[in-house]
Amino acid sequence: MKQLKIFRSLVTNGIKTALQGNSLYHVWMGFLTFFMLLGAFCFYIQLRDGLIVTGMHNHVSWGLYISNFTFLVGVAAAAVMLVLPTYVLKEMDFSKAVLIGEGMAVAALIMCLAFVTVDLGGPIRAWHLIPGLGVFNWPNSMLAWDVIVLNGYLFINITVPLYILMCRYQGKEPNKNFYLPGVLISVFWAVGIHLVTAFLYAGLPARPHWNNALLGPRFLASAFAAGPALIVIALAVINRFTSYKIDDNTFRKLALVITVAAQINIIMLGSEIFKEFYWPTHHGSSAMYLFFGLHGKNALVPYIWTAIGLSFTATAILSLHKLRNNKAWLYLACVMLFTGIWIEKGMGLIIPGFIPEAWGNIVEYAPTWIEIGVTGGIWAMGAFIFSLLAKVAIGIETGTLRYQEKISV
Amino acid sequence: MILHYSCSSSHQHDEQHDKVHGPLANRLRAYTDSIEYEKSSLDAMQQVKLVLAQIHDTVSVLLPERTSMIRSYPCSNCHTQPLAKLSAGRKADERKSHWDIAIIHGSAEVMNCQTCHDEKNMNELVLLTGNAILFDESFKQCRQCHSTQYADWVGGSHGKRLGGWLPPRIMNTCVSCHNPHKPAFESRWPSRLNTSSLTE
Amino acid sequence: MEPVQLPENKNTGCQSGHCSCGKKKEDGFEQVMSKPSDRRDALKKLTLGLLTGVGFTSTSCSVTAGDAKKEKAQLNWEEFFKGNYQLMTDDEKNSTVKRLERLYELNNGRKINVSAQGPMKDVLYGYAFNISKCQGYMDCINACVQENNQDRNSQMQYIRIHEHKNGSMDFELADDNFYHEVPAAGHFYIGTQCFHCENPPCVEVCPVKATWKEKDGIVVIDYDWCIGCRYCMAACPYDGRRFNWATPEVPADEVNHNQHYLGNRLRKKGVMEKCTFCIQRSRNGKSPACVEACPTGARIFGNLLDPNSEIRWVLANKKVFRLKEDLGTEPKFWYFMD
Numbered sequence: 001m002k003q004l005k006i007f008r009s010l011v012t013n014g015i016k017t018a019l020q021g022n023s024l025y026h027v028w029m030g031f032l033t034f035f036m037l038l039g040a041f042c043f044y045i046q047l048r049d050g051l052i053v054t055g056m057h058n059h060v061s062w063g064l065y066i067s068n069f070t071f072l073v074g075v076a077a078a079a080v081m082l083v084l085p086t087y088v089l090k091e092m093d094f095s096k097a098v099l100i101g102e103g104m105a106v107a108a109l110i111m112c113l114a115f116v117t118v119d120l121g122g123p124i125r126a127w128h129l130i131p132g133l134g135v136f137n138w139p140n141s142m143l144a145w146d147v148i149v150l151n152g153y154l155f156i157n158i159t160v161p162l163y164i165l166m167c168r169y170q171g172k173e174p175n176k177n178f179y180l181p182g183v184l185i186s187v188f189w190a191v192g193i194h195l196v197t198a199f200l201y202a203g204l205p206a207r208p209h210w211n212n213a214l215l216g217p218r219f220l221a222s223a224f225a226a227g228p229a230l231i232v233i234a235l236a237v238i239n240r241f242t243s244y245k246i247d248d249n250t251f252r253k254l255a256l257v258i259t260v261a262a263q264i265n266i267i268m269l270g271s272e273i274f275k276e277f278y279w280p281t282h283h284g285s286s287a288m289y290l291f292f293g294l295h296g297k298n299a300l301v302p303y304i305w306t307a308i309g310l311s312f313t314a315t316a317i318l319s320l321h322k323l324r325n326n327k328a329w330l331y332l333a334c335v336m337l338f339t340g341i342w343i344e345k346g347m348g349l350i351i352p353g354f355i356p357e358a359w360g361n362i363v364e365y366a367p368t369w370i371e372i373g374v375t376g377g378i379w380a381m382g383a384f385i386f387s388l389l390a391k392v393a394i395g396i397e398t399g400t401l402r403y404q405e406k407i408s409v
Numbered sequence: 410m411i412l413h414y415s416c417s418s419s420h421q422h423d424e425q426h427d428k429v430h431g432p433l434a435n436r437l438r439a440y441t442d443s444i445e446y447e448k449s450s451l452d453a454m455q456q457v458k459l460v461l462a463q464i465h466d467t468v469s470v471l472l473p474e475r476t477s478m479i480r481s482y483p484c485s486n487c488h489t490q491p492l493a494k495l496s497a498g499r500k501a502d503e504r505k506s507h508w509d510i511a512i513i514h515g516s517a518e519v520m521n522c523q524t525c526h527d528e529k530n531m532n533e534l535v536l537l538t539g540n541a542i543l544f545d546e547s548f549k550q551c552r553q554c555h556s557t558q559y560a561d562w563v564g565g566s567h568g569k570r571l572g573g574w575l576p577p578r579i580m581n582t583c584v585s586c587h588n589p590h591k592p593a594f595e596s597r598w599p600s601r602l603n604t605s606s607l608t609e
Numbered sequence: 610m611e612p613v614q615l616p617e618n619k620n621t622g623c624q625s626g627h628c629s630c631g632k633k634k635e636d637g638f639e640q641v642m643s644k645p646s647d648r649r650d651a652l653k654k655l656t657l658g659l660l661t662g663v664g665f666t667s668t669s670c671s672v673t674a675g676d677a678k679k680e681k682a683q684l685n686w687e688e689f690f691k692g693n694y695q696l697m698t699d700d701e702k703n704s705t706v707k708r709l710e711r712l713y714e715l716n717n718g719r720k721i722n723v724s725a726q727g728p729m730k731d732v733l734y735g736y737a738f739n740i741s742k743c744q745g746y747m748d749c750i751n752a753c754v755q756e757n758n759q760d761r762n763s764q765m766q767y768i769r770i771h772e773h774k775n776g777s778m779d780f781e782l783a784d785d786n787f788y789h790e791v792p793a794a795g796h797f798y799i800g801t802q803c804f805h806c807e808n809p810p811c812v813e814v815c816p817v818k819a820t821w822k823e824k825d826g827i828v829v830i831d832y833d834w835c836i837g838c839r840y841c842m843a844a845c846p847y848d849g850r851r852f853n854w855a856t857p858e859v860p861a862d863e864v865n866h867n868q869h870y871l872g873n874r875l876r877k878k879g880v881m882e883k884c885t886f887c888i889q890r891s892r893n894g895k896s897p898a899c900v901e902a903c904p905t906g907a908r909i910f911g912n913l914l915d916p917n918s919e920i921r922w923v924l925a926n927k928k929v930f931r932l933k934e935d936l937g938t939e940p941k942f943w944y945f946m947d
Binding site: 433440443570581586601 | 729731732733737739744745746747748750751766769770785786787788789790791792807890891893894895896900903904905906909910911912913914915916917918919920921922923924926927929939941945947
């Protein structure tokens with residue numbers, strides 16, 4: 001009962017905190033709200049007319065939505081990079097960053113679920129997916145697995161930080177025996193969500209571009225580069241605009257994680273390219289189309305080379321100690337790496353899986369403005385949620401937000 | 410591999426597949442008993458006149474009756490006399506009867522009208538042996554040369570079923586699809602464009 | 610890849626599963642089913658209770674015109690909360706079919722006949738396609754579209770005819786959009802559609818079991834249970850599946866009124882559909898529309914379990930092959946040449 005009361009007070013005070021802020025904060029949130037509303041309007045049009053308003057068609061049947069979903073699963077999984085050393089290995093450098101990372105995981109997961117929902121032909125029938133009410137094709141369907149692992153991961157990433165924040169909110173030290181099991185599970189779970197999402201594609205012999213054993217590991221490598229890169233950017237913004245100061249050691253440790261992951265990612269990319277092009281087969285047609293174009297069609301070529309250019313440059317910057325330890329270069333490399341992997345997971349992985357289609361025809365795909373609007377709306381929603389969570393968490397961490405008995409009574 | 414095994418637990422399975430292991434085609438060989446059906450292909454063919462053609466001891470097919478489909482049958486309405494007598498009385502510049510029929514079937518050295526039509530009795534056809542057959546049995550004529558097509562037709566890979574897939578077998582006869590005077594299929598425009606990959 | 614041996618049917622007494630021989634032994638399926646339907650009912654009642662207030666205020670204005678509207682709302686309501694067809698009892702199947710017929714009548718003023726006919730005993734459908742015979746006339750496609758009430762706006766087609774140059778079977782080099790007199794000299798034609806695989810990857814991946822293989826081997830979709838995630842589309846190696854990107858439209862006088870729940874009944878926006886071997890025809894002993902329409906006899910359809918069927922003769926006497934056999938999908942769709 002008392003816990004419920006504290007929770008209620010946390011929520012009301014949290015909302016109060018979230019609504020207050022300087023003008024820059026309000027401009028930022030207003031900006032995000034505008035894009036959320038725009039996205040909602042685009043989604044309304046899509047609901048009214050059907051998915052015909054998107055650029056998808058019978059041959060490229062997944063597009064921007066599922067691409068972003070795939071990428072964001074990686075971002076969500078990356079929170080584990082921070083959880084692991086902080087809670088388990090007592091590497092306290094990350095303690096400040098970890099709550100931010102988990103907040104990011106929550107935002108990313110909500111975005112994932114939103115992207116899957118807007119991609120459905122009948123979102124109103126989504127209740128068929130709820131175990132108990134609907135019929136769940138588990139364990140056969142990897143999508144059923146994905147629904148379970150994503151929601152489970154969301155649950156863990158809400159409960160663990162919530163418990164810690166609740167304790168801190170009351171000025172108490174969180175009990176390790178309480179949250180440590182949750183943390184341990186989430187470590188494995190994070191690897192799980194990304195592997196399951198990779199298996200969702202890798203399990204399809206119909207799509208040789210995805211049907212390879214390296215897909216899962218490569219997902220992990222790129223996720224552990226892109227996710228922490230985003231966290232570095234978020235921490236940099238927090239460092240700059242709030243009183244919550246992150247020490248340089250945290251940045252250095254994060255940068256190291258990103259560097260190693262980015263290097264592994266590049267090695268795996270090289271391995272894939274070798275396999276596809278040393279002896280080109282029909283199964284490599286997608287890669288041929290992606291990198292060089294096929295039969296005069298080359299819509300994806302600029303995307304993939306941009307992505308590879310960004311990833312290579314960023315990895316090179318990060319690999320040089322001098323540049324990596326320089327904040328400005330680090331931020332630049334993180335932005336480049338994040339963008340590069342985002343493009344590569346999006347236009348460079350999901351779309352070419354469908355091109356050429358089952359009988360070898362090349363039918364290209366380009367997202368429509370409606371699709372871009374909905375996507376932008378969901379990204380804005382993610383940023384909005386993250387901003388709220390970060391603001392409340394920082395409030396509690398810095399001690400400005402504290403439980404007071406008389407407020408709640 | 411694991412996925413394939415796991416599917417057995419949830420699929421609505423049926424006893425048919427349990428009999429034999431191995432690829433589908435091998436499994437099917439285990440089914441050797443004739444099957445009794447509740448329905449028959451004749452249900453849908455009440456309006457069509459059929460004739461039974463006994464191919465050999467074990468195989469018989471039903472064919473659409475032919476003579477009522479021929480516009481001016483019986484031929485003896487006009488051909489009151491055997492062909493030799495009819496053509497004997499014809500003047501040199503007189504237009505031939507059946508002038509519109511050109512035989513584009515085999516070479517002129519091999520085939521002419523009398524190869525198939527009985528010149529003594531126009532209501533019937535004739536085999537190479539000189540034996541007369543009914544118009545409804547015309548497939549016997551075709552098989553004289555087209556033995557492989559005939560074997561396929563008897564087996565079921567050449568020609569078309571009528572009245573659906575259930576037994577008894579009702580087949581189009583050779584001349585249902587092939588004009589005997591000009592048996593090759595003609596080229597023509599497709600009845601529509603294949604748009605499945607054009608729509609975008 | 611070793612095909613799976615499927616476990617024995619528990620109801621050995623009634624093989625079809627559609628007879629009414631007293632109380633059936635409850636297997637895992639039904640146990641799963643009995644719970645969700647209860648919960649669904651509870652949910653249905655709860656929401657119905659909440660919404661009746663709204664319904665009353667809106668219908669109280671016009672008492673006379675309200676009846677049809679109310680009935681429609683009620684039917685739509687029950688349709689929305691019905692379960693997966695695969696798990697319905699025969700009674701539930703019949704009542705949903707009745708509802709669909711009534712709804713069509715209310716909406717369009719015309720009657721349709723929707724069937725819930727089950728599979729025949731000892732039947733497994735198979736299909737053979739004679740490459741030597743197909744001339745690319747496309748009559749099959751027209752017949753298919755008319756029979757199966759496909760969307761006319763997007764010109765949805767289940768069948769694709771590929772024009773190959775002699776000397777190559779490479780589908781990447783084939784022309785799928787030919788429009789010239791056929792057969793073109795030096796070319797041959799191959800038709801593809803849903804192959805009704807024995808190991809259908811599309812069925813494996815569906816997260817809600819909205820698609821499955823019937824006992825007679827036909828892979829079907831419950832259009833009302835499909836959520837439109839299109840995972841099956843990504844999983845199909847044969848481009849056998851189609852999605853309704855917009856609301857499908859069929860002119861009222863072109864609608865085929867002879868329908869099956871799992872076959873050609875009218876679809877809605879945002880669901881999958883595909884070839885069903887014309888389930889509304891084949892379960893009545895008729896051949897699929899494409900088979901009937903083909904002027905060359907290139908298409909052969911029949912019962913794979915019947916040793917006297919033509920399809921079995923083709924398998925036994927012709928050199929047959931299937932497409933992408935290396936994927937282990939076991940299509941029940943064979944190709945052969947004369």
